[in-house]
Amino acid sequence: MPTNIDNRRIVRIEQTIVETPTVKTLVFKDSLSHTAKPGQFLMIWIPRIEEIPMSVMINSKDGYAAVTIRKSGVGSTALFERKTGDLVGLRGPYGNSYTLKKSYKKILIAGGGTGLVPLLRLASYAQKLKIQSTVIIGARTKGEVFFENIARKIIQDNDSSLKICTDDGSYGIRGTTVELMSKVLHENTFDCVFTCGPELMMRKVVDLSNENSIPVEASLERYMKCGIGICGSCCLDASLVCQDGTVFSGRQLSKMLDFGNSYRDKDGQRINYS
Numbered sequence: 001m002p003t004n005i006d007n008r009r010i011v012r013i014e015q016t017i018v019e020t021p022t023v024k025t026l027v028f029k030d031s032l033s034h035t036a037k038p039g040q041f042l043m044i045w046i047p048r049i050e051e052i053p054m055s056v057m058i059n060s061k062d063g064y065a066a067v068t069i070r071k072s073g074v075g076s077t078a079l080f081e082r083k084t085g086d087l088v089g090l091r092g093p094y095g096n097s098y099t100l101k102k103s104y105k106k107i108l109i110a111g112g113g114t115g116l117v118p119l120l121r122l123a124s125y126a127q128k129l130k131i132q133s134t135v136i137i138g139a140r141t142k143g144e145v146f147f148e149n150i151a152r153k154i155i156q157d158n159d160s161s162l163k164i165c166t167d168d169g170s171y172g173i174r175g176t177t178v179e180l181m182s183k184v185l186h187e188n189t190f191d192c193v194f195t196c197g198p199e200l201m202m203r204k205v206v207d208l209s210n211e212n213s214i215p216v217e218a219s220l221e222r223y224m225k226c227g228i229g230i231c232g233s234c235c236l237d238a239s240l241v242c243q244d245g246t247v248f249s250g251r252q253l254s255k256m257l258d259f260g261n262s263y264r265d266k267d268g269q270r271i272n273y274s
């Protein structure tokens with residue numbers, strides 16, 4: 001059970017940044033940018049609508065934190081539509097985090113969409129530890145590529161590199177994140193792979209890492225009601241994503257039947273991905 005269960009607070013949105021027509025970053029005053037580890041999440045309450053889990057975005061302004069939302073369901077659309085000056089409720093951070101060992105020399109970070117949020121925090125930690133990172137940003141098309149400038153700024157030292165790919169070839173290298181990762185693995189060795197993004201992509205990233213005998217960690221997303229291990233809405237096989245995750249190792253995930261195959265909706269019904 002998390003120890004910070006009662007740390008609820010109300011914050012005012014200080015800034016909104018439009019990343020793409022369907023993705024926005026909200027900035028607010030909070031100590032999260034110092035306390036949240038990469039992979040941890042917070043619960044955001046949108047008054048009279050819903051409470052939803054969100055990863056903590058990197059923010060360079062001291063004393064400020066941020067979240068990045070993709071407009072999709074009821075809660076995320078309501079949060080997306082909040083404006084500067086609006087209030088939202090927060091609690092957290094909750095969950096575990098990526099394991100960045102000091103012994104690592106070179107890591108591969110593969111993500112897409114808002115999955116980049118915890119990965120950019122991870123890349124920033126890696127830079128502080130002088131770990132060389134290769135970061136892959138994948139998107140379907142040019143208009144869906146965002147955080148490129150932030151990623152470049154984070155990895156500018158230490159011989160780290162950024163590779164961008166789009167499915168339709170409209171920006172960067174043509175191909176999927178997994179196809180690009182496969183090419184990168186032919187030319188380089190890595191101590192660990194870290195991923196976050198669409199689950200079907202992560203399934204392939206985990207399988208590819210396992211085939212190449214490289215340790216891998218993935219941050220998973222599930223529908224969450226309580227965020228603290230009580231309601232069971234976030235189950236992934238016998239694990240709870242809010243409490244046992246959100247980060248799982250490739251070894252754990254390769255034994256899970258739900259991973260890459262199914263998730264549960266608000267009513268707890270199992271939905272297959274295909």
Ligand code: FES
Nearest residue numbers: 227229231232242
């Ligand atoms: S969200 Fe309730 S147990 Fe995970």
